[in-house]
Amino acid sequence: MTETAVLTIRRATEADLPAIVAMLADDPLGAARESPDDLSPYRAAFGRIDGDPHQHLVVAERAGRTIGTLQLTVVPGLSRQGSTRAIIEAVRVHADERGSGLGTELIRWAVERARELGADLVQLTSDATRTDAHRFYERLGFVPSHLGFKMKLSD
Amino acid sequence: MTETAVLTIRRATEADLPAIVAMLADDPLGAARESPDDLSPYRAAFGRIDGDPHQHLVVAERAGRTIGTLQLTVVPGLSRQGSTRAIIEAVRVHADERGSGLGTELIRWAVERARELGADLVQLTSDATRTDAHRFYERLGFVPSHLGFKMKLSD
Numbered sequence: 001m002t003e004t005a006v007l008t009i010r011r012a013t014e015a016d017l018p019a020i021v022a023m024l025a026d027d028p029l030g031a032a033r034e035s036p037d038d039l040s041p042y043r044a045a046f047g048r049i050d051g052d053p054h055q056h057l058v059v060a061e062r063a064g065r066t067i068g069t070l071q072l073t074v075v076p077g078l079s080r081q082g083s084t085r086a087i088i089e090a091v092r093v094h095a096d097e098r099g100s101g102l103g104t105e106l107i108r109w110a111v112e113r114a115r116e117l118g119a120d121l122v123q124l125t126s127d128a129t130r131t132d133a134h135r136f137y138e139r140l141g142f143v144p145s146h147l148g149f150k151m152k153l154s155d
Numbered sequence: 156m157t158e159t160a161v162l163t164i165r166r167a168t169e170a171d172l173p174a175i176v177a178m179l180a181d182d183p184l185g186a187a188r189e190s191p192d193d194l195s196p197y198r199a200a201f202g203r204i205d206g207d208p209h210q211h212l213v214v215a216e217r218a219g220r221t222i223g224t225l226q227l228t229v230v231p232g233l234s235r236q237g238s239t240r241a242i243i244e245a246v247r248v249h250a251d252e253r254g255s256g257l258g259t260e261l262i263r264w265a266v267e268r269a270r271e272l273g274a275d276l277v278q279l280t281s282d283a284t285r286t287d288a289h290r291f292y293e294r295l296g297f298v299p300s301h302l303g304f305k306m307k308l309s310d
Contacts, residue, residue, distance in 0.1 A: 017233075021233065024233060024234050030234065034234070041237040048231035052209060071233070075210070076203035076207060078172075078175060078197055078212070078226070079179050081188070081190055082200025090232060120308055122305070122308060125278070125302065125304070126301060142305065143304065144302045146280035148278065148302060149292045149297035149298065150277070151277045
C-alpha cells in the first residue's frame with residue numbers, strides 16, 4: 001500500500017539549525033557565504049529571530065525529513081495608506097526535493113500566512129543571477145517591478 | 156549675518172504624520188497611492204510602527220521645517236552566517252529640498268544607524284521607473300544586484 005507523506009510547515013526550533021544551515025549552504029550562492037561546520041553564528045542569530053515576534057522562521061517536513069525553509073518578516077509602514085508588508089527571505093528547498101512542487105507549496109503557504117498576519121503586500125528580492133527563480137516567482141503572481149540594492153557593512 | 160540652519164534627524168512622533176504623509180503623496184508614484192486628506196489609516200499604522208522596537212521611522216528637520224523622512228527596519232536572519240539586515244523604506248525628500256544633498260545626508264545617516272544597530276547589510280528596493288534614484292543609490296555605494304518582486308494582497 002502506498003502512503004502519501006504529509007507535508008508539515010511549522011515554526012523552526014534551535015534543533016532545526018543543522019538542517020537549515022545545510023540547505024542554506026547547498027546553493028550556488030550560499031556555498032561561498034555559509035559556514036555549516038561552525039553553527040555558533042547561526043545559534044546567535046536564531047536567538048535574535050526567535051525573540052522578535054515579527055519574524056516567522058519555518059521549516060517544511062515530510063516523513064521526518066526537513067526539506068525546506070523560509071523566513072517571513074512583518075514590517076508595518078506608512079506608505080500606501082499605512083500598508084503592512086511581509087518580506088520573504090532565505091527560501092531554500094532541499095536538493096533532493098527540487099522540481100517536486102515544494103517551492104510552490106512553501107511560497108503559497110507564506111503568502112497565505114502573510115495575509116493572516118495582516119499584510120497588504122508581500123515582497124522579496126532575488127539575486128539577478130537566479131533567472132529560474134525569477135520565472136518561478138512570476139508564475140506565482142509576483143511582479144518584478146523593482147530593483148534591489150544592497151550594501152555590505154562587514155565581511 | 157548668515158546662519159546655517161542645522162539639520163536634525165530624529166525619531167518621528169504622531170505629530171509628524173501630516174508632514175510625512177504630505178511628502179509620501181507629493182511623488183509621481185505616491186500621488187495615486189496616498190490619501191493625505193484622511194490620516195486615520197496612517198495613525199493606525201504609526202501605532203504599529205511605534206510599538207515595534209525594530210522599526211526606526213525618522214524625520215529630518217531644518218529651521219523648524221520637516222523636510223525628509225525614511226524608515227529603517229532591522230531584520231535578523233540566518234543566511235550569510237547569521238547576518239542582520241537593515242531595510243530602508245519610504246525615503247522622501249520635500250520638493251523644496253530636492254537637489255540640496257539632503258537625500259545623500261539621509262541615506263548616509265541611515266547606513267550609519269544601521270551599523271550602530273548591528274546590521275551587516277543594508278538593503279532597499281526602488282521602483283524600476285525611478286532611474287534617477289538608481290543612479291543616486293549606486294553613487295552612494297549600493298549594488299543593484301537583485302530583482303525586487305511584489306504581490307499585492309489588497310487594494
